[in-house]
Amino acid sequence: MGRGNNVKTGVALRHGLTHLFIIALGITMIYPVLWMIVSSFKPNNMIFSDPGLIPKAVTFENYAAGWKGYAGVSFGVFFTNSLFLCAVSILGNLISCSLAAYAFARLKFTGRSFWFAVMMVTLMLPAHVTLVPQYILFNSFGWVGTFLPILTPKFLATDAFFVFLLVQFIRSLPKELDEAATIDGCSKFGIFLRIILPLALPALVTVALFTFLWTWDDFFNHLLYLTKPPIFSVTRALRTFVGDAGAVSNWGAALAMSTLAMLPAFLLFFSLQRYFVEGITTTGLKG
């Protein structure tokens, strides 16, 4: 009895220490983010002098200053642009990636394994080898300076990661449902629409979620194609706070708008955490 209790106390102590360690490390890790949020409410001259988390004075000046935006265009416009880009991208990816995934996972056709292998190779391809010709192509369409170079590819299933994720998921669904529907006279498209899509809902949520995050956070494409302030996205607009030599003129406003820019990711993450973990573990999606 006594020995058993000792072992139990030992385990409890070890677990307690582990908890303590994990919590301490966790606080260290998210301290910069917390500090950023708190500092966005500090008067500009107190941001540097105060490494603490409790502000000595609270102001909303930074938000007012930051919201004025860039070149006469307010941050409201930038947020609207980003949200529009995300919404259309999600729609495009959901349609195009699920169509391709259904073909790969369920339909029999000549060359299926060949095209699947091709798709897997594009998954690892660095985007830079296609960058210049894509830019020349979009420029010849007169699309530089519009949302089209960012949105059009989403309707053509260019995010192979999502096709792969959906293929994996659809393969795991029971085939008997398709067969029963076929016997009942359902067409391939009917099966896709009425059986596969509803059952694949969790995977589709993961696709929508990561499409949102990647489009929201994308910077490179926005830098290339969103060339005028009225069509700037939030990330492209945040860059204007950092001068060309790297100096920042208004830190308070920069931190305030950065905090706002992170808000959607936060909200989505805490409301849809399950889908994150599923997305990452099935395909190794990078956040």
Next chain:
Amino acid sequence: MSNSHPIVRFLRRNAAGYLFLTPWLVGFFVLTLYPMIYSLWLSFTNYNFTKPDAMQWIGFGNYLKMFGSVFGLSQFTAATGDAMHIDRHYMKSLSVTFTYVLAAVPLKLTFALGVAMLMSQKLRWVPFYRAVYYIPTLLGGSVAIAVLWRKLFEKDGLINAFLSILGFTDLPGWITNPRYALWTLVLLAVWQFGSSMIIFLAGLKQIPQEYYEAAGVDGANKVHQFFFITLPLLSPVILFNLVMQMISAFQVFTQAYIIGGGGGGVLNSTLFYTLHLYIQGWTYYEMGYASAMAWVLLLIIGVLTALIFRSSRFWVSYGTGE
């Protein structure tokens, strides 16, 4: 129906598949295959976006422009008869990127594995901890965090404020000092270990607990168990994480761009490969040269991935743990 013409039958059998695949096929041909061939061709020309009519075939000129300094060249005569200058910054961008990849990827994976092992114990609140540890990864690639990182590591930034509380004096501006600037970016990468950690956690859960119990009975201590059970059984997951992290580390752009204020930072200390490519292609509009750089990047990543897979037969074990 069944005795119709073979072509009709072939179409009937394949039509549905290819119909569903059409968007992806169009995307593949128009936005991947054609651009790849086009950029390979451009890489052998002196194509400049602002002077498309002046484009000429220059053979391996762009490639010599990159690697000429290895042969001690500073300029050479191109196939067009014009003098071409060696890119003085190319080698620097290559060394910056390799240093970053070689430092950031192993550190990140080690850290991710360590934390994953801590959390794989039967503890309460693990989902909550996992969420908190994932926050940096969730936000890490964004411009917002890059802006924050500048602030943290400046001379009068948060890090120095803490270090001076601890009694350190004469602290450098980490971002503006060419000796340290790259390492702040390595730290930023390691900080975002969240998705590797989640994948490791899932992998650790697959290892049957009995293996550890049996080893414990046989007298193996924790260190032995780690090296002879955990590591071998986790090796396929390590391989996967290693390849994915390596590929994405070579393509880092946003953080370097913001922290360097659109350039390579002080003395080009953070002139990452993709940043250099962007500057060549979209500041100087030397898009033929930028295409050549992109193809070299593809080759580097391809060769390294192949090498890792080749080596994996010596250190990755499959077949157990199911």
